[in-house]
Amino acid sequence: MRDADEFDAFYTASANRVLGHLYVVIGDRAEAEDAVAEAYARAWARWSSVRDCDSPEAWVRTVAYRIAVSSWRKAVNRLRAHRRDAAGTQPVDATSVDHVALMTALRQITVDQRRVVVLHHLVGLSVADIAVETGTNVNTVKTWLARGRKALAGHLADGERQSTGDGRSYAV
Template sequence: MAEHTGFEEFYSGTRHRLVTYLYAMTGDRAEAQDAAQEAYVRAWQRWSTVSTYDNPEAWLRNVASRLCMNHWRKARNRVAAYLRHGTGPDVDAPSENTVALIAALKRLPVADRQVITMYHLMDLSVAEVAAQTGLPVNTVKTRLSRGRRALAGLLDTDASEEYTHA
C-alpha cells in the first residue's frame, strides 16, 4: 500500500480541475467524467512512477486529453465508415410464421431452446451440439425430442387459437 501513498490526496486535489478541463474540451460532461476516471485508473496503476514527476497533474491531464482525442478519432472513423457504406439494405418484416416460431421458442426452457436452435438453425450435428454445450450426446437427443414435442404443441395451440379468433 506504500506505493500508493499520496494518491488519495492527489485525487482529491485534482479531480475537480481535471473534469472541468475535460468538460470544457469536450462539451460532454459524461465523456469528461469517463476520460477522467480512466486517466485516474492509469495514474493509480503507475503511481509509484507518476508521483515522482515534477507535475503529476500535467501527466494526468495529458493522458486524459489523449483519451478524449482517441474517442473523437473513433467517432470520426465511425461517421466516415457510415458515409462510405451507408446503412444496410432495408430488411423485410418477419413473416407471421417466424414470429410464431420465435414466440414458441421463448416459451421453451432455455436448455431445450439452446439445443433446438443450435441443431436446427445453426445446422450443427448432435455431436457438435454436445461438444459445444458440454452435454452427453444422449442428453442432447433427449432435449431435441422434448423440445420438438413442446414446440409442436405450442405451434398447434397458436394456430388453433388463430382459427377460433377468425
Template sequence: MSSEAEFDAFYAATAKRLVATVYAMTGDLAEAEDAVQEAYARAWQRWGRLTRAGDPLPWVRTVASRLAISTWRRTRNRLRAQLRHGPAPDMPGLSEDRVALVAALRELNAEQRRAVVLHHLLDLPVAEVARETGSSAGAVRTRLSRARKLLGEQLTNINKHDEEVVTHG
C-alpha cells in the first residue's frame, strides 16, 4: 500500500472520532473540525516518521488538542457570543444529553477535561493518558477523580433543573 493510500485509510478510520474527542474537550464543533484538519495536514507532512515511530494517532490527537485549546483561548469571547445567541441555523441539532455533557465538561479545567475525554470517551488507560498529557499517572488519577465528582454534581444539577421545569412548567 502506498503512503498516500495508507494515510487516506488512517484518516478515514480515525477522523470522525478525533473530531468528537476534540469537540468534547473544547465544546466548539467548528474549532474542533479545524484543529483536526490542521493536525492531519501536519501528520501528512511527517507521515514517514510518524509511521516508523508506531501508531500516529496519539501524535495527531495531541496536536489537534493543542491547536483547538490554543484557538479556543483566543476566541473565548466569540464562543460566548455564539452560546448566548444559539447555534447557527445550519448547524445540526444536538441531543439534550450531549448538550448537558458538553456544558458540564466546560465547567472542568482544561487538564481535567482532557483527562476525562482521553480516559472515558476514548477508553485510554491511565498510563497512556499520562504519556499524552506529560503528567504522572497519579496526577491523571487525581484529575479524573476530581472531574468525575464535579461532572456528577453538574449533571445532577442539570437533571434537577429539568425536572423542575417539567413539573412546574
C-alpha cells in the first residue's frame, strides 16, 4: 500500500506540470494528455525503479515526450487530416491574443528549440538539467535556447504580418 500512496502523492504533485510542459511543446492538448497518461502508467508499472531516479518527474516528462514523438511518427497522415479539418474552426474558449501569438510563435520554431525554451522558461529547469533530461550536451542546449529565443523574438515582433490564406493579412 505504501507504493500506491507514494505514487498517488507523486502523481498529484507533478501531473499538471508535466501536462503543461508537453502541451506547450507539442501544441495539442489531447495528444499531450494521452502521452502523459501513458507515461504515468509506465511509471506506475516500474515504480520501484522510477522512484529511485534522481527526478521521477523528469523521467515521466521524458517518457511522455518520447511517446508523443513516436505517436507523430506513426500517425503523420492522421494528424494532417485532423489539422485540415480543424483549420477552419475557431476555438470555443476565449484565449488572450498574447497566448495565441505565443503558441503560434512556438509552433514556428524547431521542436528541439521549442522543447528547451519550454523546459527553461516555463518548467524552470537549468541548462544543465535540460542537458541531462534531453541527453544532449550543455553547449547544444545553450545553442538551441539562444536560437529559439531569437526565432521567437522575430515571430513575436510588433507589426508582424500574418497571412489569412486568402490573400489578406493582419497584424499580430
